[in-house]
Amino acid sequence: MNVGDFVEYWYTTYRITRHAPSTAALAKNYIHIHIQPSTLGQMEITEARTMHYQMFLRDLLMHGNKCKLASLNTYGQPLSAWTVTKIRQILIAVGRWAVREGIIPRNYAEDTEPIPIVQKSASVFTMDSQRKFLQYTRNHRFYVAYVLFFFTGCRRGEILGLSWEHIHRRENYIVIDQTLVMENGEPKLKKKHAKTEKSLRSIPIPKDIRLLFQEVETRQKKERCENAD
Numbered sequence: 001m002n003v004g005d006f007v008e009y010w011y012t013t014y015r016i017t018r019h020a021p022s023t024a025a026l027a028k029n030y031i032h033i034h035i036q037p038s039t040l041g042q043m044e045i046t047e048a049r050t051m052h053y054q055m056f057l058r059d060l061l062m063h064g065n066k067c068k069l070a071s072l073n074t075y076g077q078p079l080s081a082w083t084v085t086k087i088r089q090i091l092i093a094v095g096r097w098a099v100r101e102g103i104i105p106r107n108y109a110e111d112t113e114p115i116p117i118v119q120k121s122a123s124v125f126t127m128d129s130q131r132k133f134l135q136y137t138r139n140h141r142f143y144v145a146y147v148l149f150f151f152t153g154c155r156r157g158e159i160l161g162l163s164w165e166h167i168h169r170r171e172n173y174i175v176i177d178q179t180l181v182m183e184n185g186e187p188k189l190k191k192k193h194a195k196t197e198k199s200l201r202s203i204p205i206p207k208d209i210r211l212l213f214q215e216v217e218t219r220q221k222k223e224r225c226e227n228a229d
Contacts, residue, residue, distance in 0.1 A: 003048050004041030007031050010094045021188075022181050030087050033066050034079075046104060050111040053091060057112055060084045085115045125150070141219075144212045148174075152203050157181055161189055164217070169210045173202050 001009070008031055016024050035041045040048060040056035064079035088109065095107035125133065130150050137143050148159050157179040166175040177200050178191045192200075 001045055002041060003043050003045050004031070004036030004038070006045045006098070007035050007041075007090065007094050010097055011090070014097065015093070020181075026086075027090065030083075030090060034060065034064065034087055035091075045098065048108060050108045053109045054112045057084055057088055057115065060087065061115070081115050081117045085117060088112065088115060144209070144216050147209060147212060151209070152205070154203070155179070155199075158199070167213055169213055172207070172210055173204045175202050176200065 011027060011031060015027075019027065038056055038059070040052050043052060060079045061081065061084055062078060063076045064084070065074045065077040067074050091109035092107065095104065095109040098104045099107050134143070134146060134150070137146055140146075145159050148154055148162075149156070152174075154176060158176050160180040161178045162174065162176075163178075166177070168174065178189060180187055180189055182188070
């Protein structure tokens, strides 16, 4: 079996059940788009050595971007170090399993050089920029989502996944136990789901945000009536 098919077999047999659908979709993209079509992917698993894995990773870092969107114009450009690191981790995990099964004598992927990831300084909203942003978007239909993002620490998918049953205005708290995620390019609401178990939580909200929820509910009722007419 060649490396590409071996990785596919390993992932669908041993690893995919441990991953959320969104994570699994990303891993399968790495396998189908980058590993299987490559020179390394076409090599027999028993013949691939460290230098073959290293050349594969080098090529990804130099011109591995396979995005064909003309608007981005990145096809053939360097693939990000973060993505190449994830692909390397898949190859290392496959190699460890293959060694345990006696298929190869050593994990050649593990002998490759780690991918250096440059830590970039994150640009953050200052208090002044938050104030200006919220003033500018005050009449936007997603204004309450922006407020929640700044003042509750919720993730984007958690905010977009909120429904009225999770908003307790009388007691001034919201419940985070579902998220909106992208699966195969389509939004999907995942109930009783969060990034980690600790992410399933209740968050107190100030009075001002409670009043914003009332505005949103009033607007939605008005829109439903207009659509019904």
